[in-house]
Amino acid sequence: MAFLLVIAGHQTTVNLVANGVHALLTRPAQLAAVRADASLIPGLVEEVLRCESPFGIATLRYTTEPVTIEGTAIPAGEFVQIALLAANRDPEVFPDPDRFDVTRDASGHLAFGHGIHHCLGAPLARLQAGIAFTHLLRRFPALRLAAPATAPAWQDNPRHRGLLTLPVRLH
Numbered sequence: 001m002a003f004l005l006v007i008a009g010h011q012t013t014v015n016l017v018a019n020g021v022h023a024l025l026t027r028p029a030q031l032a033a034v035r036a037d038a039s040l041i042p043g044l045v046e047e048v049l050r051c052e053s054p055f056g057i058a059t060l061r062y063t064t065e066p067v068t069i070e071g072t073a074i075p076a077g078e079f080v081q082i083a084l085l086a087a088n089r090d091p092e093v094f095p096d097p098d099r100f101d102v103t104r105d106a107s108g109h110l111a112f113g114h115g116i117h118h119c120l121g122a123p124l125a126r127l128q129a130g131i132a133f134t135h136l137l138r139r140f141p142a143l144r145l146a147a148p149a150t151a152p153a154w155q156d157n158p159r160h161r162g163l164l165t166l167p168v169r170l171h
């Protein structure tokens, strides 16, 4: 339980904030929209969770009975990996899913999982990210990427999706 609360709640939220800052600083129109209207912050948090989700793969599940999904038969007792990132970019649920848009309805994303194991810390993570985005943008009006032409370096980790570094200029 300590592991879940301290570790599960740390790296994920770090990545949520950093992925969100990166998403905004690479999309000037979205950044301008959020700077102009702070009421877009909750939508920003949900869109970062959907489109730049910090948690790539749910914890391992296994089938308790045979199940067929989209024509693929999975026997009982098989391990199953659930790709949350793919679900969050399902075009049948989110039109033009690769487009990052803080004004879209991102509800229904699976960034916090689903069902009885839905993230215990979801309200805290949403609160933390909203506060972080609000105060970063308010305190640093000139916030920008330090090396805009450089491709970001992502962690090589299928579970946690986050940047290795995000060099920015504050002033």
Ligand code: HEM
Residues within 6 Å of the ligand: 004, 005, 006, 008, 009, 010, 012, 013, 016, 053, 054, 055, 057, 058, 059, 060, 084, 110, 111, 112, 113, 114, 116, 117, 118, 119, 120, 121, 122, 124, 125
């Ligand atoms: C952006 C931040 C976060 C993301 C994206 C995230 C994501 C997730 C996901 C996807 C699950 C479900 C895993 C599964 O079903 O296999 C989960 C479960 C969990 N999360 Fe988070 N989490 C975040 C923040 C936090 C925080 C801040 C805490 C605690 C303070 C926390 C504690 C937990 C715990 C205890 C579980 C297990 C719940 C259970 O199995 O019943 N998480 N999280």
